[in-house]
Amino acid sequence: MKIIIDSGHGGKDPGAVAFGMTEKYLNLIFAELLATQLENLNIDVDRSLINDIYYTPKELTDLIKDSGASICISCHNNAFNGTVRGFEVIHSIHTKDTLAKSIFEEVKKTNFIVRRVFSRRSTVAPGSDQDYYYIIRLTHPHVETIIVEFGFMDNAEDFKMLTDSVWQQRLTAAVATGISQYISSNIVTKTSILGTSILTPPQLKSALKAVNHSIDPGIVDIYYTISSVYGIKADLAFIQSIHETNWLRFTGVVQPEQNNFSGLGATGPNNPGLSFPTVAAGVEAHIQHLFAYATILPLPAGRILYDKRFNLVQRGSAPSWEDLNGKWAVPGIGYGEKFVAMQNTILKTYPDKLPDTPPITEKPPIPQPPVHWAKSCHDALTEAGLLSNDHTDTLDESASKGVLFCLVNSLRKELMKNE
Template identity: 35%
Template sequence: MAMKLYLDPGHGGKDSGAQGNGLQEKDIVLDIALKIRDILNSEYKNIDVKMSRTTDTFISLNQRTSEANAWGADYFLSIHCNSDDGTADGYEDYIYINISDSSQTGKYRDIIHKEVVKMNELHDRGEKKADYFVLRESAMPAMLSENGFIDSKHDAELMKNSDWRQKVARGHVNGLEKAFNLERKVSQIIYKVIAGSFKSKKNAEERVNELKSKGIESFIVTLTMSGELWYRVQAGAFTNKKNAENTLSQIKALGINDAYIITEDVSIKGAVHLTPEQMNQYVKSVNPDALSIADYYSEFGKYYGIRGDMAFAQSLLETNYFKFTGIVKKEQNNFAGIGATGPDNPGISFDTPKDGVLAQIQHLFAYATNDPLPNKYPLVDPRFDRVDRGSAPTWIDLNGKWAVPGDTYGQSILRIYDEMKNFSNKKVEKQGC
């Protein structure tokens, strides 16, 4: 049976919550909560997450606890930020004032607290109790976390950073995993060793040459962040974390201190993280005349359990950002080159853009899994039954299958997806949330 988590981003709509340093609590906590939800949905088995709100809407305190109680939630987790007089800072969390520390609620809070403070870079203000409505009126164990002081310059600077909000979310998830013995999904993780990022290609080339002279192979990967081209030096990608750590140690032993490891889930199956708006905004930053069809990638991706935002990145690779400069033309509504083999065979045509996206998602489903195709939508991919089912659970596995020879086909999709994420994160930071 699935563990049922009621996740409550505080405030919303007309209730902004605490304010300070150009930030509003309702925005910060919603982003953290959404990140918690996405991590849980994409990385863990047997967990059902219901949120009090997923947008900037006002929900009363009574509505929140009544919904959680009626749903039969196993745990109520409320996400907040704090404020005082501008002098206080740090993290603290609360359980109901009349509950003992030795209770199950107290034990859950002990575990989660320890994991959050490992990640959040905030002063630990301790575990506390209060007579807050959501703690008092929830029928299940409940905790409220106060993730920094929004009127503290130090804490607010952290809050503005999407990577920090991701760390806070990860800390909560790590705590939930330990408290409720959550089981992780089997995922395809690769560990990339990054040996520096440079605005100057010459500097990146010098770093590659330096590593090569010491017997460490590396190469340059380009990426665009905030409209600027960067040159990232990558010294390998590993499925074994220990191997990545060994390479990182070799690099740091050379006095290169800006080296680090990034992890990447390369599974085709999984949660959709980017919103349709984020996807559309990104492609229009490259091609202002691009089609606005990201809604379909989000809708169908979520239904089939396919990473629809990565499928969108695949379509950008196949169509040159919807410019259609290759053999497949716009009027074909074929955004993934299905069936296209050359100038004499430009592939399949679909009646509508919606059908074209649906076919792409179904084609990815065929490659990623042996499961029967869910039947909510008709099968519109004419090549579905020609796929070697389950032969490509990762994007990299598509090399030589979706694209021939396509030795770096999957890696190119992942690169575009990374650029989309960086673009979206930068827009959020500019908006102050």
């Protein structure tokens, strides 16, 4: 699991200012230390946003979403009126507070003053179902973003501890431990997009025909043939196609003649997405789009790029089917999990077994004709060179004078050789 660290503020945006210190510089210290602490725990960290650069809200959140990270920790330091103290963690209104509380409880063990874990709903409109903080609002559901407020830098007691290198190490170690424990307790075995299929073509064809009686199931074989070139699991790719097309009945905006089996580019009634010249081209475009998400490898040699959206994908950002949630489909909660569940259902419903075969019975031996009594003499004379032609089929016929004269003459010559 990758984590991206944001140092908060930067450039022309200094953040809070207290006791001659600007927040952006204090945030940089905490962000760098946190990244190191996480790396010491063997956690993959993206440090690209630990800098003194100003980003617009869209620029910043696009960078976070495009990073391929699952979690973003935005490092900040608070300010109010100089009287408030304490560590805070802010999470999305749409997520549980599990990660935030894991961090909070570890910081509490350091004896640093802790204040609260909370989320805040947008105040733009009454009843709004959006987060107040833009970095959380604009990255959900792609990335779980947490804002960590290490303390109130305008409070003299907090400021003294926040600028102490020992406390900086202690606080960032606690935050890293909380994140690590959250990751360990929430590790879910994911299903790789690359690999070998579990289901066989006959199993998928049976499942398809059970729902769509009129369909030609030959498309299943095309999926298996093309998927093998790219190393994609053909069974799950085909299951995704029947999910996107309602079992190839095309009841949505995409039409059958488009040969678009995965809804590539389809965004609504006025945009039904891409079209492909043949069924095979449409299947290959689907497989190529999965390949773009699953790996950073180049296309297999000699293949035509049918997927016009291939280069819009951040390569390797979704190596598992579950990672497609919020990427292939938005918000996409449980999107990839559906295909794995359907795979298991088909496996149980249509077990892969060989057709019953009748028992093998021994066939009676074919009767052979009896060997002629003169056959051995015929073969011996032939081997000795006394007969120049094969007479097997005429052993019971009378010999002509010519044949007899030739045989006697051959015998005469053999006798003369031995004198």
